[in-house]
Amino acid sequence: MHSPNAQAPLAQASAGNLPLDDNWRKSIPAQVFLNHFFAMDYHIHHQNDLFDLAKFPIFQQFYGRATDENRKALEKLLLNSWSAEYALRITPVVNDEQYLQSSLHWTFPQAYYSALFSARAFLAVQGINVSNEELIRKRIGNMVVRGYYPASIGYYALGPINSYRIQRLPMAKRFTVAAKSDLLLPSREGSVQVELAQFLKTTRDQRVRALRNAIQTNPKTALRSPKTGEILQKFSVEQYKQLAKQIGYTTYFDMLSRLRISSTNREIERFVDSEIDVKLFHQSLVNIVAHVNSVHEAYIAKALGMQAYRQLVAKLPSYLQESFVRDRMNTVIAPMLEEPQSGQEPYLRMAA
Numbered sequence: 001m002h003s004p005n006a007q008a009p010l011a012q013a014s015a016g017n018l019p020l021d022d023n024w025r026k027s028i029p030a031q032v033f034l035n036h037f038f039a040m041d042y043h044i045h046h047q048n049d050l051f052d053l054a055k056f057p058i059f060q061q062f063y064g065r066a067t068d069e070n071r072k073a074l075e076k077l078l079l080n081s082w083s084a085e086y087a088l089r090i091t092p093v094v095n096d097e098q099y100l101q102s103s104l105h106w107t108f109p110q111a112y113y114s115a116l117f118s119a120r121a122f123l124a125v126q127g128i129n130v131s132n133e134e135l136i137r138k139r140i141g142n143m144v145v146r147g148y149y150p151a152s153i154g155y156y157a158l159g160p161i162n163s164y165r166i167q168r169l170p171m172a173k174r175f176t177v178a179a180k181s182d183l184l185l186p187s188r189e190g191s192v193q194v195e196l197a198q199f200l201k202t203t204r205d206q207r208v209r210a211l212r213n214a215i216q217t218n219p220k221t222a223l224r225s226p227k228t229g230e231i232l233q234k235f236s237v238e239q240y241k242q243l244a245k246q247i248g249y250t251t252y253f254d255m256l257s258r259l260r261i262s263s264t265n266r267e268i269e270r271f272v273d274s275e276i277d278v279k280l281f282h283q284s285l286v287n288i289v290a291h292v293n294s295v296h297e298a299y300i301a302k303a304l305g306m307q308a309y310r311q312l313v314a315k316l317p318s319y320l321q322e323s324f325v326r327d328r329m330n331t332v333i334a335p336m337l338e339e340p341q342s343g344q345e346p347y348l349r350m351a352a
Helices: 022-047 050-055 068-093 097-102 104-124 133-145 189-216 237-247 252-257 267-272 278-304 306-314 324-337
Strands: 156-158 165-167
Touching: 022 189, 022 252, 022 267, 022 278, 050 278, 050 324, 068 104, 068 278, 068 324, 097 104, 097 278, 104 133, 104 252, 104 267, 104 278, 133 156, 133 252, 156 189, 165 189, 189 237, 189 252, 252 278, 278 306, 278 324, 306 324
Parallel strands: none
Antiparallel strands: 156 165
């Protein structure tokens, strides 16, 4: 069954005949970004595996360590996650292309922060209270690798630059940088997995370079030539292996963190002024966030017990209580956790 309120990735019509004028050329970075997130959404929809979670031994044996004090923090984290998701979802109610375009200033961060607070709540229910984003990233990365997530968001990259290994995207095994050179939206699962592999690669590249720069621009940490004592301009294979170990794994969480573009950052203007399908981008983000948050909420409800989870939702402000939060609780979380009544069929996976 797919996440409630999530829609199938939109038809390929918008990828039609791409214009090749100057405006379009300026839009290329934004189109690449849209293709990446469209591929994430497409893969989620194609895998249709949210309810597989209930069969995972790791899920069945999942118990929380939430004290009363922790529970208040947990409720606050969920409120933050749901508020950001609510704000993300109501944006397209204004059916105005220009407004949608300029709304990217806030929809990008809303999508990321909704998933971030959801991840923090998922960790908090296990007694792991961390607010540092780098620590959250590493914790979530480890949990992806250990199999806490369904296949739809369970892929990852590891290894040093130029030797990355892409895991759990079997159709991208023969992936090369040049494998997808056009700017059309991916339309088949094979091209979607290649797109996701490319997204993992560019995201990991950014992280490796950022860490290398952070180390080398600080005279105290900079690696130096043993001969001259000068700060190294080039890294060896071994040094890149060390960076890879420090970074850990690159996962869906790193990909979503690419949305953390400050509204004061010039980079956002590339998206605001571009000629991409903003509506499609927005729908993809809504679907991805709904799916990620559904996974985390299922674990949280499993740890708290369904009754306690219902009580938590009942305390929410009415605008949230009567929204997607309740829908998701009733159509995803409860069917996963509650035993069917006698004489009733257990829940069935719905077709995509």
